[in-house]
Amino acid sequence: MHLNILALDLDGTLAKDGIVADETWQALRNMKAAGFVLILVTGRRLSVIPGIGPFDEICEAVIAENGATIYFPRSDTTVTPFGRLAPEVIQKLEGLGREIEFGVAIAATWIPHDREVLHILSDTGYAATVEYNKGAVMILPPGATKGSGLKYALEELGYSTRNVIACGDAENDRSMFEQADLSVAVANAIPAIRDLADTVLNQPNGAGSRQMMGQLLAGKIPPYRCRPQRRIQLGQNTEGDPVCLSPFNLLDSNWGIVGSSGTGKSWLAGMIMEQLLRIGYQVCVIDPEGDYRSIRAFPRTIVLGSDFSSPPSVGDVITLLEYARVSIILDLTLYKRDEKITYVREFMQALSGIRAKRGLPHWFLIDEAHYFCHTEGEHLSDLFLENAQRGGFTFVTYYPDALPKKLLQGIDHWMFTQINHQATINVLRKNIRPQEKSCDLDELRQLNARELYLCLGDTPQLSAPASGIVRLDGVNRSTQHVRHLHKYLLAPLPTDKQFYFHVSAPDPGVRPAASLWEFRQALPKLPVKTIKFHLERHDFEKWLTEVIHDDELARQVRKLAGRPVKDEQLKEALAATVANRFDELESLI
Structure with a gap:
């Protein structure tokens, strides 16, 4: 599962009436022990957090004061990435004689005192952000929000926003929801946040947070609706309705793309890859025949290998994936067969560390998978399976007969282009998972050049498409097939x-x-x-x-x-x- 970072609001989400229940503390410790990264994101002043509980022992970052002040427990450092309020503004706010609290970088009061605050900001001419939350009025340095603070902390820690699940309940959680890959509202959330969230829990406060954490510990994502701007467009079904996948289906499970030679498998895989890149996911392609070089036209996407006499160092590739955050196409066209297999084996061995530590890259494409999975490549098949336990692997092949049975049975979902050989269909029929048996594999020989057959297993995506024929009408590649x-x-x-x-x-x-x-x-x-x-x-x-x-x-x-x-x-x-x-x-x- 790619969602390995949990960004949590405090009041109304983890805490009720300012108190975090013992059961919630235990759930947080269980998440940390399981390898999840925990980040507290709150509007509270940083100075009051230690009195609530040991967040510094559990969280990799405490984002306080609505994103304006961030504490990193591991290095015991506090930063104000957006600066502080101007001294003249603070002086005038202090002179109001109202109920105003000051933090490291912000000031806060309550409605209706916002009128005087706005007058001071207008009078002094200094830039500031005023944010409202359940009657509270927060005066922040320009650019400071929960979302911008979360993004800053993730960059400092070396993580991606595309691995974040955020949970909250109130107005100031909106920017955090927009940064996260999955947004979750507890049952007591205000209507606007419930409407914005990808999923709404049926329990309030800490009980809802514990419900979500329990699901994540079990390797499950709560049922969710996929945001329109995040949908992967495949085409249309036979009724003319659009067929779309959530990217989570690709990132949290494993796929097979199978079809006879020349039926558009690599074109289809490239089309999916382009959409993932547009959304902001990091992808990595093992490309033994040079079919994906053109995708380097996308920002932060590079091709390695084709123009060199030997493969790039595996260590260098891992470093680029972890720290440069680029998507990489490993073009192995010019390498000998045994060199390709040796290189991919070493790469897969090195990969488990960055996947466990960072959750990166988000998606892997193994083109011509049969090339690496013959008898001599049995150890490599095991490495594929080991890395694919987290999901996010797609295997492309015209020859599934050559793939080990354990690898075929480790695939959750399938896309088929036209298959001309009955023997290949028979192999698939014997090895696909039980929940996919409803797929009519006999239709594979009847597909035309602009059709695929989608065979979708179990998924938490609400309104997921049904298995069946998908017509690629209106779907085009942004980059030409090389x-x-x-x-x-x-x-x-x-x-x-x-x-x-x-x-x-x-x-x-x-x-x-x-x-x-x-x-x-x-x-x-x-x-x-x-x-x-x-x-x-x-x-x-x-x-x-x-x-x-x-x-x-x-x-x-x-x-x-x-x-x-x-x-x-x-x-x-x-x-x-x-x-x-x-x-x-x-x-x-």
């Missing part, structure tokens, strides 16, 4: 695949385009009549789709053809569209 790029950008095509331009009279300057490069070079030289002829017949779209395999460029050309642009302007627009797309694709290889 195997197409290498083949069609510059390399000459066979004569029967080249594009032959229609001209009214023989013209030695107009030659067939044998690659996308030659197509780009030819367009500015062609007569407008030739361009309009091919656009009206959709010849360019057809060639770009069926030969060049660039659906995105074909879409752009089709869009251009439908615009009311005339003659030379049309020619210039088409030439620019193709040139821009070529430059974009060339930068990916």
